[in-house]
Amino acid sequence: MCMRRCLVGLTFCTCYLASYLTNKYVLSVLKFTYPTLFQGWQTLIGGILLHASWKLGWAEINSSSRSDVLTWLPASLLFVGIIYAGSRALSRLAIPVFLTLHNVAEVIICGHQKCFRKEKTSPAKICSALFLLAAAGCLPFNDSQYDPDGYFWAVIHFFCVGAYKILQKSQKPTTLSDIDxxxxxxxxxxxxxxxxxxxxxxxxxxxDFPFLSFYRFHGSCCASGFLGFFLMFSTVKLKSLMAPGQCAAWIFCAKVITAALSILLFDTILTRGTVGWATGFCQSGEPQRAPLAATR
Structure with a gap:
């Protein structure tokens, strides 16, 4: 059982790393900045692979009533906002910066739990949320590659992520599984x-895209679609097999490796201040769930 958990964790880290690096390559190096097409392609491939997995018996998709589908519709709309805004932001921001801003969604969730649901929140979690907020707030002042449009889309992205998770939690218990x-x-x-x-x-x-007929573009797009699906699938497995603390540890590991390698592989200029505040992504206040596969 321990070996199986390690294998799932390593698979998750590999898919997380490969998915982010591939998407960053397509968006920033090849500059394929057409998010409706890029994200539409990824979700199409993901849907086809998930449907095929269901038919082959590798995944279980339950029959959903019309009321369940309609109830989930606002969450699906937020999902589109997540992947669209995330694609826009990732094309303009360095991966460590993007990950730091992405984690601000946890501040929104923590604030909602504290202010609206009146749930008891530990001082450690509140401090973690405040640190994440401070890290994200200081990043623009220390980012030598500051791009206002990138930060604008990152703000929309983490608001959609926060709202999605709040809506997802508010609808539990539900007949819809994570796969559904x-x-x-x-x-x-x-x-x-x-x-x-x-x-x-x-x-x-x-x-007018200059690399439209290039094999490296075709290969990268195909890889991004398959990797997005594998990341989603490994995330579901990670959540089902491990305790929240173990999930958080694997998420932490995946983010550190991804951020570190992205600095080596892409043209990224990080000042000392940016590096200091970007360590906030390691303090992700996400101990209860793995990141969404579509956040990419």
């Missing part, structure tokens, strides 16, 4: 992003 929820997210995202690709201009602008 992700399946509905995939279906809704594919339809929504396909319809949005023309009004946003992505559908026509992509014809």
């Amino acid at each position: 929820q992700q399946y509905l997210n995939y279906l809704f995202s594919v339809v929504f992003l396909a319809l949005a690709s023309h009004p946003t201009g992505d559908l026509l602008s992509v014809l």
